[in-house]
Amino acid sequence: MKKAVVLFITLILGINSFGQSTFNKELEKNIDDLFESYSFYNRFVGSVLISKDNHIIYQKSFGYADRKGHKKNTEKSIFSIASLSKSLTAVGIMKLVEDGKLTLETPVSTYFPNFMPDYSKDITIQHLLNNSSGMEANIGRTDDNGNGLMPEETAITFDEVLEKFKDSKLKFEPGKGYDYNNFGYLLLANIIEKVSGQSYADFMEQAVFKPAGMKNTTIASFKSINQKAQRYLGLGMTEFIKFNSPFHPSWLMGAADMNSTTNDLFKFMQALDNGILLKPASVNKIYTATQAMGVNEMLSGLGWVIDHKGDEKWIYNNGLLPGYASVMGSLPEKNSKIIILSNATSVNPVADEFQGEVTFVPEITDKIIALLQGKSIENLPTPKTTIDNSIVDETNTYQLDNEHSLLLKNKGNIYLLETAGAAPWSVFTYAFSRNANEQDAPSETALFFANAMSTQNFEGLINYANDQMKGFLGTEEGLGQLKGMWSNFLQHAGKFRSYNIYKIDGDEVKNVHIRFHFETVDIGIVLSINADHKIQGMFMDDSVKTNHIDKVYLIPISKNEFFINGHQNGGMQDLKITVSNTGLILKDGSINFEAATLSSF
Incomplete structure (x- = not known):
């Protein structure tokens, strides 16, 4: 009986040890895949050490400690x-x-x-x-x-x-x-x-x-x-x-x-x-x-x-x-x-x-x-060369909305994406370029404010302010601050081009996000608009991104999917493009923007 108990305990310990060993090996591989993907795009250079339960489970170095001397980083490299x-x-x-x-x-x-x-x-x-x-x-x-x-x-x-x-x-x-x-x-x-x-x-x-x-x-x-x-x-x-x-x-x-x-x-x-x-x-x-x-x-x-x-x-x-x-x-x-x-x-x-x-x-x-913590992650995708060229001809045109289209070109299996439309825009800033104007009262208020700012003509703006904001928008001091802001924008961002409402959120109180397009930098202002459609607050919108890149090279990562390396295109976010016979999906983080096929030449 004692032998049976000992055998049972030994068996259980062996199973636990095997499970732990398998987990650690899988963990090590997942960590290595992560670093290899970032290293592939030159997004990590250096050394790493990870331990668990006082034991080093992963230690590796990437890139060069001295590129001219062709000396690679090692665990002995000093930083x-x-x-x-x-x-x-x-x-x-x-x-x-x-x-x-x-x-x-x-x-x-x-x-x-x-x-x-x-x-x-x-x-x-x-x-x-x-x-x-x-x-x-x-x-x-x-x-x-x-x-x-x-x-x-x-x-x-x-x-x-x-x-x-x-x-x-x-x-x-x-x-x-x-x-x-x-x-x-x-x-x-x-x-x-x-x-x-x-x-x-x-x-x-x-x-x-x-x-x-x-x-x-x-x-x-x-x-x-x-x-x-x-x-x-x-x-x-x-x-x-x-x-x-x-x-x-x-x-x-x-x-x-x-x-x-x-x-x-x-x-x-x-x-x-x-x-x-x-x-x-x-x-x-x-x-x-x-x-x-x-x-x-x-x-x-x-x-x-x-x-x-x-x-x-x-x-x-x-x-x-x-x-x-x-x-x-x-x-x-x-x-x-x-x-x-x-x-x-x-x-x-x-x-x-x-x-x-x-x-x-x-x-x-x-x-x-x-x-x-046992969670799954998404690594940077590595290139593949198996694009289905029946989906991507020499040039395909996709329409995102009435003012924004994309041209996907295939030149000898080198893929290029260009933006097209009524005004210059970048694929990296489509989330901010598209018009979210709902043609309702909150949008009307926001558009009046945007026009007042861009023309520096504030006549009538006080009618769009609640009682508290009238103390700002209805005074020389307050309007002087707005004029000073605009002067500062022009000084640092260059010539003003246009504006649009790119996002509206909230229920009873709406937050209307306005993007002002300047020569070098775009600037965002958010208006808080109450149920009576009056401005009750305003603040700068730090989420607005600026990018004037209108052509980017695509990296094939599957038969119908491409990766856009944002970091090499002006420092913007990474994007993905999924193509089918009927259209295209622009993936910006967790947001998908769908575009319908217009024509194929």
């Missing part, structure tokens, strides 16, 4: 980890707290009494750590009022930074709001030096890097130049351009000046979990001494962000510098960790405007999390 540095700096601060050398409640004025003397006494160490200081002073970011400094190529001393910020004020009372602040971590790095009596680099080496076994992690330098992943611009394009750093690391000490590997960061996360770097109570404090970020239920901890993916907690930090992108996070309930380091961005995110993705690391991360 700038950008703002992941903050997570490590926070652990250094908490080590000093554990040792009784400072507290989270210690005010900044204790160490820098002459810095913002009217305010620094109210800003604590915790406020700096969870971005709730409220300081106007910032580095790497400037606000709408011009507060903050951008890093420069030449080195700067800490005293010089303090001098530049000597007249800074507060945006809000410390601890009463959230505003991401790199300068706060420069203050923390200098507090570490004052309290420990060591340089920031030496302290971090002894307190964090060495105990965690991080042999390839350094401050503002690379442990081995031969292992350095050079930074590149051109992510998602056909060519990469090597990019030299536009600033000296002294500007972002403590905030974004560390260089590391995926293996070292995995060791760091394990050491934090296992009580090697800090006591459990201190680690818990990192995740619970939080400030609400004002987005969903996201919280800013001490060097980490506490969020949720599905019903699971997701604790992470990410980083972005020109040519470098990174993420480091964990799903505690799954006991899974994700570390991604990349040495390519699409453009310089500090200086250049770009409507597409600067990096695909966040998008990839979300898909990895979905896979770890």
